[in-house]
Amino acid sequence: MEKLSLDQLLLMVKDMPVLPESIHQILRLTEDPDSTVQDIEREILKDQSLASKVLRLANSAYYGYPRKIGTISEATILLGFQAIRSLTLASSVNKLLIQELPGYGLKKYELWRQSQSCAIVSRMIARKIKFKNPELAYVAGLLHDIGKVILNHYVAKRYQEIMEKVKNENKSFLEAEREILGFDHSQVGAKLAEKWNFPPELVEAIAYHHVPENASILPVLVSIVHIADVIVMFMGIGMGADGMAYLVSDFALQTLQIDEVQLQQWISEAADLLSDSRSFDI
Numbered sequence: 001m002e003k004l005s006l007d008q009l010l011l012m013v014k015d016m017p018v019l020p021e022s023i024h025q026i027l028r029l030t031e032d033p034d035s036t037v038q039d040i041e042r043e044i045l046k047d048q049s050l051a052s053k054v055l056r057l058a059n060s061a062y063y064g065y066p067r068k069i070g071t072i073s074e075a076t077i078l079l080g081f082q083a084i085r086s087l088t089l090a091s092s093v094n095k096l097l098i099q100e101l102p103g104y105g106l107k108k109y110e111l112w113r114q115s116q117s118c119a120i121v122s123r124m125i126a127r128k129i130k131f132k133n134p135e136l137a138y139v140a141g142l143l144h145d146i147g148k149v150i151l152n153h154y155v156a157k158r159y160q161e162i163m164e165k166v167k168n169e170n171k172s173f174l175e176a177e178r179e180i181l182g183f184d185h186s187q188v189g190a191k192l193a194e195k196w197n198f199p200p201e202l203v204e205a206i207a208y209h210h211v212p213e214n215a216s217i218l219p220v221l222v223s224i225v226h227i228a229d230v231i232v233m234f235m236g237i238g239m240g241a242d243g244m245a246y247l248v249s250d251f252a253l254q255t256l257q258i259d260e261v262q263l264q265q266w267i268s269e270a271a272d273l274l275s276d277s278r279s280f281d282i
């Protein structure tokens with residue numbers, strides 16, 4: 001069987017769901033410093049399920065606000081534009097992440113759980129190293145494996161060949177994906193992020209989450225997602241078929257200025273954070 005060509009890949013991405021215009025509008029507004037809270041409220045109210053998530057988050061124990069938050073504009077002020085942005089994106093991609101992906105040995109909800117965990121740990125790391133936009137780290141962590149949703153069908157068809165390469169030739173699942181299919185899930189995910197008009201640093205974080213040394217726009221963001229992905233893998237969350245094949249990048253450790261001891265520390269802090277189910281509300 002032939003490998004996929006770039007044209008076939010682009011066709012696959014073309015068939016992928018588009019984000020609703022209201023989501024794009026919220027993403028634009030939350031990036032624009034001249035937007036008002038009322039502008040954002042108006043857009044959020046067009047999406048009932050998003051509106052209820054915003055209110056639920058604003059009233060969650062995490063924010064510990066003493067009074068009940070009843071309107072979207074109050075919630076927007078409390079949460080901040082960046083948190084609204086990541087919530088909007090998360091709510092729009094959740095449906096894609098929830099599905100079962102037999103090609104990757106992932107049951108229903110496993111990719112979602114893994115992606116949410118990576119997002120939460122990415123934000124934890126971002127705060128620790130005082131990265132300027134922890135919510136961007138959250139979104140990058142959430143979307144890093146989105147390409148698996150598209151590639152799943154093709155991986156499933158050629159699963160035996162991929163696994164044989166992994167076993168007999170000592171390749172990583174990622175290398176086997178690329179050699180057998182012509183593309184791996186990080187390249188496909190980056191194409192989808194481009195299609196969705198995501199900012200270049202987010203496209204880059206998806207493209208290079210397994211090879212952070214290839215980053216040129218914002219290597220810190222790529223390194224955060226890489227280390228968060230490794231931490232989540234170490235913890236065995238939603239491991240699937242390709243789980244153990246990842247190595248920690250020295251480049252990422254250096255970029256974040258941490259050593260193995262620090263990494264161990266982060267792993268145990270991440271374990272605490274992820275064992276608290278409230279972490280998954282945000």
Ligand SMILES: [Fe+2]
Pocket residue numbers: 144145185186209210
């Ligand atoms: Fe990945």
